[in-house]
Amino acid sequence: MGFRSDMGIDLGTASVLVYIRGKEIVLQEPSVVAIDRNNNKILAVGEEARMMLGRTPGNIVAIRPLRDGVISDFDITEKMLKYFIKKALGSVVFKPRVIVCVPSGVTEVEKRAVIDACNQAGAHKTYLIEEPVAAAIGAGIDLSKPQGSMIIDMGGGTTDVAVLSLGGIVVSKSIKIAGDKFDEAIVRYIRKKYNVMIGLRSAEELKIQIGAAFPEEEEKFVEVRGRNLVTGLPKNLTISSTDMLEALEETVMAIADAVHSVLERTPPELAADISEKGIIMTGGGCLLQGLHKLIAKRTGVPVYIADEAISCVALGTGKALENIDVYSSSLITDERKRY
Numbered sequence: 001m002g003f004r005s006d007m008g009i010d011l012g013t014a015s016v017l018v019y020i021r022g023k024e025i026v027l028q029e030p031s032v033v034a035i036d037r038n039n040n041k042i043l044a045v046g047e048e049a050r051m052m053l054g055r056t057p058g059n060i061v062a063i064r065p066l067r068d069g070v071i072s073d074f075d076i077t078e079k080m081l082k083y084f085i086k087k088a089l090g091s092v093v094f095k096p097r098v099i100v101c102v103p104s105g106v107t108e109v110e111k112r113a114v115i116d117a118c119n120q121a122g123a124h125k126t127y128l129i130e131e132p133v134a135a136a137i138g139a140g141i142d143l144s145k146p147q148g149s150m151i152i153d154m155g156g157g158t159t160d161v162a163v164l165s166l167g168g169i170v171v172s173k174s175i176k177i178a179g180d181k182f183d184e185a186i187v188r189y190i191r192k193k194y195n196v197m198i199g200l201r202s203a204e205e206l207k208i209q210i211g212a213a214f215p216e217e218e219e220k221f222v223e224v225r226g227r228n229l230v231t232g233l234p235k236n237l238t239i240s241s242t243d244m245l246e247a248l249e250e251t252v253m254a255i256a257d258a259v260h261s262v263l264e265r266t267p268p269e270l271a272a273d274i275s276e277k278g279i280i281m282t283g284g285g286c287l288l289q290g291l292h293k294l295i296a297k298r299t300g301v302p303v304y305i306a307d308e309a310i311s312c313v314a315l316g317t318g319k320a321l322e323n324i325d326v327y328s329s330s331l332i333t334d335e336r337k338r339y
Ligand SMILES: Nc1ncnc2c1ncn2[C@@H]1O[C@H](COP(=O)(O)OP(=O)(O)OP(=O)(O)O)[C@@H](O)[C@H]1O
Pocket: 011, 012, 013, 014, 015, 016, 069, 103, 154, 155, 156, 157, 158, 159, 178, 179, 180, 204, 207, 208, 211, 283, 284, 285, 286, 287, 288, 289, 310
């Protein structure tokens, strides 16, 4: 091992990934913290805390401190970051350089606070990187050329659509419609159509198993358990992929429309590059069956899902860390005047 284990962190709404130079991804856990409300003590972080979501007695709350792509609970986010940094570092004694990819919606104050949290958790120096830039680097896009690329990074809370060229963002749009909104749409649809209430976790499972944004040839079915709103009793339902298509229609169209509107604002030369090379999708949300086909149909541009879509941002963050000089124009540090 080298003298310093540099660390890349993808601070996401749904999950946190940590990448250590030379070791790839060492930690991948949900962004959830469980707290005892009586004394404000943290009981569990990550996977252990997620298991407590919706299952906690009165005094214990399981919190997702990042919501809709912004830091909704700063104190908890700071504690969670520190916990993950320490866990990933293990017995390493040297202070790492840390590069954190923050959701696109965070404010300047929050950026400053993330830098402070990492420094307090033992970072030698902390850098921030914008999410679409990290996603593009992770997907293997060469940002050094004056060539247009379009990236759609779709996580749990936000979808970022960005046109990049020469290491920077030329046109972009961030909407608070992503994976989590699919889950909510599924819950609403099942409540309305079947009078049955299912939980968000069941909705997410349905989405991953049979969710669809574009009609598939083969119809799939999955059983789900919920509560009948009339009788109040548990009820089993069989849900089809056609149900999913209907449930998700409005939400996926909003995403396709956002992509379309960014393309409309893209300078012609860059638009020509994009229509030739296609659009690249990253993030867990883009794995929804048929979403790439729907966007391709709406825009007339081919759409590809990046390899290792869920880890692209973390990988890109790690790559940027290994080549800080190359990517320096895309990084934010605490030495910037505005801090
Ligand atoms: N196979 C799949 N099919 C559909 N959706 C999926 C699949 N796998 C993961 N997801 C969804 O991807 C989302 C999480 O993606 P990701 O881990 O990239 O988010 P994040 O980076 O934490 O969030 P954000 O970028 O908004 O901060 C969740 O909504 C999850 O349900």
